[in-house]
Amino acid sequence: MSRLGSRVGANHPVAFAIRHWGPTLPCMTTSDSTSAGLPQERRLVTSIPGPKSQVLQARRNAAVSKGVGATMPIYITDAGGGVLVDVDGNSLIDMGSGIAVTSVGNAAPKVVAAVQEQVARFTHTCFMVTSYSGYVEVCEALNRLTPGTHEKRSALFNSGAEAVENAIKVARAYTKRPAVVVFEHAYHGRTNLTMAMTAKNMPYKESFGPFASEIYRVPMSYPFHDGRSGADVAADVISKIEKEIGAGNVAAIIIEPIAGEGGFIVPAAGFIPRIVDFARDNGIVFVADEIQTGFCRTGDWFACENEGIVPDLITTAKGIAGGLPLAGLTGRAEIMDSVHVGGLGGTYGGNPVACAAALASIETMEELDLAAAARQIASVMIPRLQALAEKTGVIGEVRGRGAMLAVELVKPGTHEPDAELTSTIAKACHAQGVVVLTAGTYGNVLRFLPPLVMPMHLLDEALTVIEEQFLAHTGN
Ligand SMILES: *Cc1c(COP(=O)(O)O)cnc(C)c1O
Numbered sequence: 001m002s003r004l005g006s007r008v009g010a011n012h013p014v015a016f017a018i019r020h021w022g023p024t025l026p027c028m029t030t031s032d033s034t035s036a037g038l039p040q041e042r043r044l045v046t047s048i049p050g051p052k053s054q055v056l057q058a059r060r061n062a063a064v065s066k067g068v069g070a071t072m073p074i075y076i077t078d079a080g081g082g083v084l085v086d087v088d089g090n091s092l093i094d095m096g097s098g099i100a101v102t103s104v105g106n107a108a109p110k111v112v113a114a115v116q117e118q119v120a121r122f123t124h125t126c127f128m129v130t131s132y133s134g135y136v137e138v139c140e141a142l143n144r145l146t147p148g149t150h151e152k153r154s155a156l157f158n159s160g161a162e163a164v165e166n167a168i169k170v171a172r173a174y175t176k177r178p179a180v181v182v183f184e185h186a187y188h189g190r191t192n193l194t195m196a197m198t199a200k201n202m203p204y205k206e207s208f209g210p211f212a213s214e215i216y217r218v219p220m221s222y223p224f225h226d227g228r229s230g231a232d233v234a235a236d237v238i239s240k241i242e243k244e245i246g247a248g249n250v251a252a253i254i255i256e257p258i259a260g261e262g263g264f265i266v267p268a269a270g271f272i273p274r275i276v277d278f279a280r281d282n283g284i285v286f287v288a289d290e291i292q293t294g295f296c297r298t299g300d301w302f303a304c305e306n307e308g309i310v311p312d313l314i315t316t317a318k319g320i321a322g323g324l325p326l327a328g329l330t331g332r333a334e335i336m337d338s339v340h341v342g343g344l345g346g347t348y349g350g351n352p353v354a355c356a357a358a359l360a361s362i363e364t365m366e367e368l369d370l371a372a373a374a375r376q377i378a379s380v381m382i383p384r385l386q387a388l389a390e391k392t393g394v395i396g397e398v399r400g401r402g403a404m405l406a407v408e409l410v411k412p413g414t415h416e417p418d419a420e421l422t423s424t425i426a427k428a429c430h431a432q433g434v435v436v437l438t439a440g441t442y443g444n445v446l447r448f449l450p451p452l453v454m455p456m457h458l459l460d461e462a463l464t465v466i467e468e469q470f471l472a473h474t475g476n
Contacts, residue, residue, distance in 0.1 A: 038080040040455045042433045042465075043091040049073045050088025069203070071096070071437060072430050079106035082454040084435060092433045093462040097449045099437065100260070100292045100404070103319040103361075103370065105453040110360040111322035118356035125352070127156075128345045134355030141362050142330040145301050148310035153336035155329050156350030160291035160317035161189025163327035164254070166344060167313050168193060170329065171252035171285035174338040179245050181253040181284075183220040185262030185441050188254070188289060197254070199262065200441055216245050220259060221267035224397040224408060225415060230271030238278050247282040252313075257303035260292035263440030264406035264447050266399050273307055285335060287313040291327070292404070295319035296365050296452055299375040299402030306401065322361040326354035370452040374402035377450060377459060381405050384463045392474045394421060403454075406439065406447040417442035421473065428469040434462045 049057065049072070056075045074092075078085040084092045084106070097103060104111065118134070127135050139154035146152065157163050168180055180197065182188070188197040190204060196211035198204050205211070218240050219226075221233040241247055253275060259265040279286040288311035293303035297319055304311055313331035320326050329336075364370070382398060385407055389395035396410035409418045409425075422444045429436045439445045446466075450459060470476075 038078055038083055038085065039091065040081050040083060040458055041091055042083075042093050042458070042461055043089075044433045045090055046088045048090060048092075048431050048433065050086065050090060052087040056087065071426075072435065080108075081105055082451055082458040090433060092435050093458050093465075094435050094454075095448050095450050095462050096435050096437045097319075097451050098323065100297055100318045100449045102323050103295055103297060103403075103452045104322045104364045104368075105451045106323065108322050108361070108364055108453070110364050111324075111357045114356040114360035115324065115353055118353050121352075123351075123353060124348070126347055127350050128342075132352050132355075134352050134359065135350040138326075138328070138350065138355045138358045139330075141359065142316065142328050145362070146311075146314050146316075146330045147302055147304045150310075151333040152330055153333050154331075155336070155344050156355070157317075157327040157329065157346060158325050158348050158351075159189070160289075160315065160327050161191045161194040162346070162349070163291065163315040163317055163329045164188045164194050164197065164289060165191060166329045167254065167287045167289075167315050167331075168252060169344070170313065170331070170335060170339055171287065173340075173343065174335045175251040175283060175285060177249055177251040178214045179250045180215050181241060181245070181250055182215055182217050183255050183259070184217060185220045185222065185259045185265055186217075186254075186256060186289075187259070187261035216241075220255075220262070220265060221271035222265050223268045224265075224399070228268070230268035231274055233268065234271050234274035234278075237275060241278075247278075247284065250282070250284045252285045252287050253279050254287040254289055256289045256291075256293065257306070257309070258293050258298065258401060258404060260404075261439050263408065263442070263445035264400045264404060266401065269307065272304075272309055276309055276311075279312075285312045285331075287311060287315065289315045291315055291317040295361075296370040296374050297402055297404050297449070298400075299371055299378060301365075301371060303401065320361065321354050321358040322364075324351075324354040324357040326350070326358050365452075368453070371402070373452045374404075377403040377452070377454065378405060380456070380459055381448065381463065384467070388467055388470055392470050392476060394418060394470070394474050400447075403448075403450055403452055406445050408440065409444045409446065417444035419443035422446055424473055425466075425469050428473060429466055432465045432469065434465045436466065 053074045057073045074086040076084050084094045142154040143152040182197045186199045188194040193212045195205050196215045218237045221230050276286050288304050290302050294316045317327035385398040393412040395407045397408045400406050409422045411418050426436050426438050437447050439447045
């Protein structure tokens, strides 16, 4: 453990070199504009959870439904840049961004200023009653930034699940067809329709049925487990659709370009393009669910760009608004406009405060080139994780793109999932003040989603802690 730790400590060009890369990544210094002045450090002053968090946890248990889980039983008072500070004064390195949400950093200065200004002017009118420019501007930004130069329209909602629901409503209205094709390992949300679309039973679906009908699940390309080419798996998908559903009955095929909750599964090259071609040839609306992958997370504005995919509809949420609840559905004008007037909407969808936050977040992403920052994070993390895989033998695969990276844990020398070790290492990282998340259909994936403004010295330190915990728990 100490061997790797000291190697990293002694030979550590990253935090220094980044200063010279300042012009392209001006955000990656230690405090300044990204962190509202919070010290960018890992600092443990109590055990985790500390006494004040424990008191709040007891109150939580008495007040909050048990059905709402938590990765860590700590209570946050401040956050910014790459840290979360808890009620006991512990400062933890944030490798989760509240599940890929605070990509521009927590309480990012521009977002805070924009929200403060908007919240003092008006908080709500309902866009369907009397309109305001922020909603229109967010739609303009979505139409401009999402893949494809075709004419587009957007609509705004409160959550990712709601955006997915509306994608299905629009696709059905446009095609006048019922069936929806989803993939193994997919995650699309927790509402009734999106539960039906989500693959994993526990914890998302167990005992919550019956589910919506006309949802059909097909294989997902998962190179680590299927060892097959993208074209091969796509051929199976297409055959299944033709034989079991009938292409002419399918309204939409929806896929995450990188499966998020399913374990950061990157489908083999060519898999998605083949399916896009099939959709286009058969009048099926192709929907990319970029709720987790979107807004610079994978090193592009949207993950679809990596293979030049232009979806008919695209869902966005999470990273869109610096932590305020907002979601978008964007797509071809003729599809989005095929719905009758009044068919889409909701009381709070595109709330003016959330729209102000989104506009400030998008401006921040453009100004700081956070797509490049995501690629920079990958270039630091991937070699370290690969070295760790070789050293420990329990990491079957290091995968992902940009600042959406994961390791899949297996019993050494096999493809057999090791969920227990995954949970052990995640908890050990938590105890050391590094917030990491798990994922995966088999519960054996550690995933990393740092804020894209993560200071490099903290990224380095988080990796060192992760390495130490792996080595400590694999007999190295
Ligand atoms: C998180 C997520 C959703 C659901 O978003 P909510 O805002 O939690 O409703 C849908 N699809 C994907 C890919 C997600 O990662």
